[in-house]
Amino acid sequence: NFQYMEEKNIKMALNDNKAGMEGLDRDKINKIIMESSKGSKFYENEVKREQQVNQRIDKMMLQKEQITEQHLKKAQAQVARMVVELEKRRDLTRVIVHVDMDAFYAAVEMRDCPELKDKPMAVGSMSMLSTSNYHARKYGVRAAMPGFIAKKLCPNLVIVPTNFDKYRAVSSEIREIFADYDPNFMPMSLDEAYLDFTEHLEKRQSWPDSLRTHHYRASSNPKGIAPNMMLAKVCSDKNKPNGQYRLPSTREAVMEFVCNLPVRKVSGIGKVSEKLLNALGISSCSHLGQKMALLSLLFSETAWHHFLQVSLGLGSAFIPRHEERKSMSTERTFKEMSAAEEQLSLCRELCEDLANDLKKEGLKGKTVTLKLKNVNFEVKTRALTLSYPVATADEIFAVAKDLLKTERDNESPQPLRLRLMGNQIKQFN
Amino acid sequence: NFQYMEEKNIKMALNDNKAGMEGLDRDKINKIIMESSKGSKFYENEVKREQQVNQRIDKMMLQKEQITEQHLKKAQAQVARMVVELEKRRDLTRVIVHVDMDAFYAAVEMRDCPELKDKPMAVGSMSMLSTSNYHARKYGVRAAMPGFIAKKLCPNLVIVPTNFDKYRAVSSEIREIFADYDPNFMPMSLDEAYLDFTEHLEKRQSWPDSLRTHHYRASSNPKGIAPNMMLAKVCSDKNKPNGQYRLPSTREAVMEFVCNLPVRKVSGIGKVSEKLLNALGISSCSHLGQKMALLSLLFSETAWHHFLQVSLGLGSAFIPRHEERKSMSTERTFKEMSAAEEQLSLCRELCEDLANDLKKEGLKGKTVTLKLKNVNFEVKTRALTLSYPVATADEIFAVAKDLLKTERDNESPQPLRLRLMGNQIKQFN
DNA sequence: TTGCAAACG
DNA sequence: TACTCGTTTGCAA
DNA sequence: CTCCACATC
DNA sequence: TACTGATGTGGAG
Ligand SMILES: Nc1ncnc2c1ncn2[C@H]1C[C@H](O)[C@@H](COP(=O)(O)OP(=O)(O)OP(=O)(O)O)O1
Ligand SMILES: Nc1ncnc2c1ncn2[C@H]1C[C@H](O)[C@@H](COP(=O)(O)OP(=O)(O)OP(=O)(O)O)O1
Ligand SMILES: [Mg+2]
Ligand SMILES: [Mg+2]
Ligand SMILES: [Mg+2]
Ligand SMILES: [Mg+2]
Numbered sequence: 001n002f003q004y005m006e007e008k009n010i011k012m013a014l015n016d017n018k019a020g021m022e023g024l025d026r027d028k029i030n031k032i033i034m035e036s037s038k039g040s041k042f043y044e045n046e047v048k049r050e051q052q053v054n055q056r057i058d059k060m061m062l063q064k065e066q067i068t069e070q071h072l073k074k075a076q077a078q079v080a081r082m083v084v085e086l087e088k089r090r091d092l093t094r095v096i097v098h099v100d101m102d103a104f105y106a107a108v109e110m111r112d113c114p115e116l117k118d119k120p121m122a123v124g125s126m127s128m129l130s131t132s133n134y135h136a137r138k139y140g141v142r143a144a145m146p147g148f149i150a151k152k153l154c155p156n157l158v159i160v161p162t163n164f165d166k167y168r169a170v171s172s173e174i175r176e177i178f179a180d181y182d183p184n185f186m187p188m189s190l191d192e193a194y195l196d197f198t199e200h201l202e203k204r205q206s207w208p209d210s211l212r213t214h215h216y217r218a219s220s221n222p223k224g225i226a227p228n229m230m231l232a233k234v235c236s237d238k239n240k241p242n243g244q245y246r247l248p249s250t251r252e253a254v255m256e257f258v259c260n261l262p263v264r265k266v267s268g269i270g271k272v273s274e275k276l277l278n279a280l281g282i283s284s285c286s287h288l289g290q291k292m293a294l295l296s297l298l299f300s301e302t303a304w305h306h307f308l309q310v311s312l313g314l315g316s317a318f319i320p321r322h323e324e325r326k327s328m329s330t331e332r333t334f335k336e337m338s339a340a341e342e343q344l345s346l347c348r349e350l351c352e353d354l355a356n357d358l359k360k361e362g363l364k365g366k367t368v369t370l371k372l373k374n375v376n377f378e379v380k381t382r383a384l385t386l387s388y389p390v391a392t393a394d395e396i397f398a399v400a401k402d403l404l405k406t407e408r409d410n411e412s413p414q415p416l417r418l419r420l421m422g423n424q425i426k427q428f429n
Numbered sequence: 430n431f432q433y434m435e436e437k438n439i440k441m442a443l444n445d446n447k448a449g450m451e452g453l454d455r456d457k458i459n460k461i462i463m464e465s466s467k468g469s470k471f472y473e474n475e476v477k478r479e480q481q482v483n484q485r486i487d488k489m490m491l492q493k494e495q496i497t498e499q500h501l502k503k504a505q506a507q508v509a510r511m512v513v514e515l516e517k518r519r520d521l522t523r524v525i526v527h528v529d530m531d532a533f534y535a536a537v538e539m540r541d542c543p544e545l546k547d548k549p550m551a552v553g554s555m556s557m558l559s560t561s562n563y564h565a566r567k568y569g570v571r572a573a574m575p576g577f578i579a580k581k582l583c584p585n586l587v588i589v590p591t592n593f594d595k596y597r598a599v600s601s602e603i604r605e606i607f608a609d610y611d612p613n614f615m616p617m618s619l620d621e622a623y624l625d626f627t628e629h630l631e632k633r634q635s636w637p638d639s640l641r642t643h644h645y646r647a648s649s650n651p652k653g654i655a656p657n658m659m660l661a662k663v664c665s666d667k668n669k670p671n672g673q674y675r676l677p678s679t680r681e682a683v684m685e686f687v688c689n690l691p692v693r694k695v696s697g698i699g700k701v702s703e704k705l706l707n708a709l710g711i712s713s714c715s716h717l718g719q720k721m722a723l724l725s726l727l728f729s730e731t732a733w734h735h736f737l738q739v740s741l742g743l744g745s746a747f748i749p750r751h752e753e754r755k756s757m758s759t760e761r762t763f764k765e766m767s768a769a770e771e772q773l774s775l776c777r778e779l780c781e782d783l784a785n786d787l788k789k790e791g792l793k794g795k796t797v798t799l800k801l802k803n804v805n806f807e808v809k810t811r812a813l814t815l816s817y818p819v820a821t822a823d824e825i826f827a828v829a830k831d832l833l834k835t836e837r838d839n840e841s842p843q844p845l846r847l848r849l850m851g852n853q854i855k856q857f858n
Numbered sequence: 859t860t861g862c863a864a865a866c867g
Numbered sequence: 868t869a870c871t872c873g874t875t876t877g878c879a880a
Numbered sequence: 881c882t883c884c885a886c887a888t889c
Numbered sequence: 890t891a892c893t894g895a896t897g898t899g900g901a902g
Contacts, residue, residue: 039464127870381860529889577868729899
């Protein structure tokens, strides 16, 4: 029992930074997760990665020791100047909405099979789940968890295979609704988007009760409403499922909101950043503000600028236009594969699939990247940039097969034992 | 590591009383088995049963303490008298053969799919294997092991589903061969029979090289040859796979053979009897002879008579006629089932299946037995004997459903949570 | 330009 | 037996 | 007669 | 998430 209390140091533990994961028996859940994982290659790799993170922390703490009061004072001054600048530009005039469907894939499946409504269920396979409904989340079952572990947590869990096309179809219906409110809305994924409601409100002078009544009844659509994207995003998670949260557009409300906000809730601050910050005594955003001078000395410019903005409750108050894609890739996991011919023919197949996808969007790219994951879950990428853009399967394969051959030849001990292969194209120009 | 060395006291450990299980890494195997099982309801039940056996041993050891030299002497005298009697009747004139196919189901599947020949494979499912080929046995994979554990022991194991009809068909071909040598042979299972070769040898004056050359090439058919059934059975296991063993028909040869024979090798002495005997310092059959007086005081008459015969290398020198069946039953394991209607309708189905089977053999029986196993693997049987024999589904169900209802009503806490149900008929007259 | 780690859904 | 896939970003070499 | 434990394949 | 199913024997109550 004791051993699972140390969960903070253990990568395998339940990641409960997710709606619907509050107040469940974490010890029991972590025990089951741990016992299902311990000894597996996956687990060993996670342990290795965790150690690397710990080393990173050690290095950071050493650096911290070197910092003098002098340094800190100077840094503090610079931070203060920047705060003034940022406050000057603070914009509370916009109304930014972040919409994010509840348990999206699961909701679609439940719509199509109402039997599932009162059951704990998840979408995916015995190997991997991409989401679960809220009933299942009560058991600790969540996205990115393998189904066979989820089944141990929740023996009655129903696992429905993924129907990506359905989700894409529902998504496009949802987006039509979004467009009614803000034609320039920014989709972030199939189930989620930022909308600038400012104009709509000026015209209508009133809030819609809910987008829900209009749109396809697959899923409820809770919103987060706030003066900028960063805050709206946090807010949309707040009353999940099935609710919304509006943060008033005043500096006081914003600062109070941000004060006790755990850093991990902020989009962009993940597990590792959280751990780094925790090591410095920072867990909430108010701590961020208090330690900005230190942070400016320990982190990169982009990183501490971001932290500073977060600590002030700042974020983008306008929604950028949708950007063109920068890369396209395809990858596949399979049972251990060591035979050269088999690997080569799989590589060819991946190139064909990728070429197909490129064709659909009429794209050509100059950089071909081969991705390999061996049976110990160690990932490698090998890239080559050509002087001309390519798009066909043959062109891509010509590059990829050489990259693969080099890796096979250099592998020791022989042979190269793979569990995943992937191809990527970028540099579209 | 250490903990798995204590395997003698642990029910879950690999049962290696099986051909092809010699000289493999038992510690590693037991570790995997244990880690796959620990904490499961199955495991908990095994632990409970093991404790009961231990209590039985404790009781026996207490009884042993009460025994005086007097008792022992008297017992020794009785044993000695019986030895004289038995020796008088010792019959070394018959040639008894026990034939037992190698890895029978697996051999049939390999015959039908030669791809499998060089692979470790087993017959059954992820839940249960009924046998494995010798390649797989090298990994500790064997009959009565669940497939999912076998897969951990041997990731490349191929599991092919059971085709019982095929095995029955092959079996009947084999039996035709058997009949050529002894029309009164006694089949013990699909792949195994006792034959009395005495007459055949008197006529032919020579041994067939092998039955193998004659019969269907599904499986090799190693034999054990000895002057009685008990010894023949032990011998047939000796040179598995693919060999045979003949024990000469002299008292000396027999006694030497028996001397170092582990009691567990004797048919009828299983895991529990072995453990009881071990507690008395008995592991080989020679020990049996040395401690017969003690055994006659601690075990039932039938039991110690059996032990005495074994210790003298005695057994039946003639093969009894095939007996009529005494019972017929059908049972099924399923996912936890608690709802009354569901249980009832399953019970009806089982009765129908049983009635069908009874009809095929034109049988009627007076005793109906309901078998239940709850989700903790605890087994109950409840029987009722009628004054008249029954055979139809309705008749059987009329009894079974009442037996079931009683159990449901008496269960506490409610409800009755089942994992298996079965029906049996006996008392055919 | 390359390779990797982190993050997100 | 079974621990994803597609995409972006940032950092360091 | 009933129930259970043990054993076999 | 998955630990059988058919049959027989013996012993105790
Ligand atoms: N780790 C993942 N791997 C693959 N697909 C994922 C993953 N996480 C999420 N998805 C897919 C399935 C989700 O339904 C969909 C939207 O993601 P997201 O909004 O984060 O969760 P969700 O909509 O299922 O639940 P909720 O938003 O209520 O927490 O994207
Ligand atoms: N525990 C069991 N449960 C179900 N079926 C079994 C079990 N044990 C054996 N069988 C079936 C499958 C076997 O092929 C067949 C003959 O059993 P048996 O002769 O003991 O083993 P085997 O023929 O497979 O291997 P071998 O005899 O070489 O040790 O009976
Ligand atoms: Mg969502
Ligand atoms: Mg989302
Ligand atoms: Mg056999
Ligand atoms: Mg057999």
